[in-house]
Amino acid sequence: xxxxxxxxxxxxxxxxxxxxxxxxxxxxxxxxxxxxxxxxxxxxxxxxxxxxxxxxxxxxxxxxxxxxxxxxxxxxxxxxxxxxxxxxxxxxxxxxxxxxxxxxxxxxxxxxxxxxxxxxxxxxxxxxxxxxxxxxxxxxxxxxxxxxxxxxxxxxxxxxxxxxxxxxxxxxxxxxxxxxxxxxxxxxxxxxxxxxxxxxxxxxxxxxxxxxxxxxxxx
Ligand code: AP5
Ligand code: ZN
Numbered sequence: 001x002x003x004x005x006x007x008x009x010x011x012x013x014x015x016x017x018x019x020x021x022x023x024x025x026x027x028x029x030x031x032x033x034x035x036x037x038x039x040x041x042x043x044x045x046x047x048x049x050x051x052x053x054x055x056x057x058x059x060x061x062x063x064x065x066x067x068x069x070x071x072x073x074x075x076x077x078x079x080x081x082x083x084x085x086x087x088x089x090x091x092x093x094x095x096x097x098x099x100x101x102x103x104x105x106x107x108x109x110x111x112x113x114x115x116x117x118x119x120x121x122x123x124x125x126x127x128x129x130x131x132x133x134x135x136x137x138x139x140x141x142x143x144x145x146x147x148x149x150x151x152x153x154x155x156x157x158x159x160x161x162x163x164x165x166x167x168x169x170x171x172x173x174x175x176x177x178x179x180x181x182x183x184x185x186x187x188x189x190x191x192x193x194x195x196x197x198x199x200x201x202x203x204x205x206x207x208x209x210x211x212x213x214x215x216x217x218x219x
Contacts, residue, residue: 001024001026001079001080001108002080002081002083002100002105002106002107002108003020003024003026003080003081003082003083003107003108003109003110003111003212004082004083004086004087004107004109004110004111004186005017005020005082005083005084005110005111005113006110006111006112006113006179006182006183006186007112007113007114007115007197008115008117008120008172008175008176008179008180009120009124009168009171009172009175010115010119010120010121010123010124010127010168011113011114011115011120011197012113012115012123012197012201012204013030013084013085013113014030014032014033014084014085014129014134014136015136015142015201015205016111016113016201016204016205016208017030017082017083017084018135019205019208019209020082020205020208020209020212021082023209024080024082024212025079025080026079026080026081026082027074027076027077027080027081027082028081028082028084029068029071029072029077029081029082029083029084029086030083030084030085030086030134031064031067031068031084031085031086031088032053032084032085033084033085033134034067034068034071035049035053035059035067036053036134036160037134039053040131045063045067048063049063053161053162054161054162054167055167055170056162056167056168056169056170056171056174057170057174058088058089058174058178061089061091061092061095064086064088064092065091065092065095068083068086068092068095068096069095069099072099083096087182088178088179088182089178089179089181089182090181090182090185093182093185093186107186107191108191109191109192109193109212109215110182110186110191110192110193111193111195111208111211111212112183112186112192112193112194112195113195113197113204113208114194114195114196114197115197115198116198117172119198120172121168123138123141124163124168125163125165125168126138126139126140126141127139127159127160127163128144128157128158128159129157129158129159129160130150130152130153130155130156130157131155131156131157131158132150132153132154132155132156133150133152133153133155135150135151135152135153137150137157141200141201142201144157193211193212193215195207195208195211
C-alpha cells in the first residue's frame with residue numbers, strides 16, 4: 001500500500017505518518033527527516049539541504065527526487081510506504097508516479113490533513129522533535145514522559161531552527177503556492193481523502209486509519 005500524507009507545515013503529517021506506518025506495517029519516508037538526518041551527519045546532501053531549509057524554501061527537485069528514489073529502493077519499501085512531506089509540487093508527484101509505475105505499483109490514497117492557519121502556527125511554535133528518531137512532540141499538547149527526552153528512543157528533544165516565526169511564514173507561503181495545487185491533482189485521479197486534522201492526535205489518527213480501511217484495506 002502506497003499512501004501520501006498531504007498538508008501544510010504543522011498539519012500533523014509526521015505525527016500521523018509514524019502511527020499509520022506502524023499500524024499498516026509499511027515504511028515511513030519523510031523527506032524533511034531525511035534532510036535533517038543528512039545535516040546531522042554532515043554529508044554533502046545535508047550541506048546543500050541546510051541552505052534551503054534555513055530559508056523555508058523547497059530543496060531543488062533533482063536533489064529531493066534522487067534521495068526519495070534511493071530510499072524507495074530499500075527492501076523495507078517493497079510492501080508499502082507512507083510518504084510524509086513528499087511530493088511537494090507537480091514535478092515531484094509525476095516523478096513518484098513514474099517510479100512506482102516502473103515497479104507496476106501506484107499511489108493508492110492521498111490523505112489531505114486539513115488544519116486552520118491559526119492552529120498550524122500554535123502547533124509549530126510549541127513543537128519539539130527528537131534529534132535521533134525525529135519523533136515530533138508538543139510542549140503542551142503531547143509532551144514527552146520525561147521532559148527533554150524522546151519516549152521512543154531516549155534521544156534529545158530540540159526545537160527545529162526553521163520553526164521560528166519568520167521561517168514558518170515563508171514555509172506557509174511556499175506550501176500555498178507550490179504544494180496546495182497537489183490537492184486538485186490527486187482529487188482528479190479520485191485518490192484524495194480529506195480529513196479534519198483538528199482534535200487530539202489520537203482522534204485524528206483514528207480518522208485516518210478508519211478512512212484508509214474503508215477505502216483500501218477492505219477493498
Ligand atoms: P518538513 O520537515 O517536511 O516540514 P513541513 O512540511 O513544514 O512539515 P512539518 O514537519 O513542519 O509539519 P508536520 O505536518 O509533519 O507536523 P507534525 O506532525 O510535526 O520540511 C522542512 C524543509 O525541508 C522544507 O522547508 C524544505 O526546505 C525541505 N523539504 C522537505 N521535503 C521537501 C520536498 N519534498 N521537496 C523540497 N524540499 C523539501 O506536527 C506539528 C506539531 O503539532 C507537533 O508539535 C505535534 O506534536 C503537534 N500535533 C500534531 N498533531 C496534533 C494534533 N492533532 N493536536 C495537537 N497537536 C498536534
Ligand atoms: Zn527518538
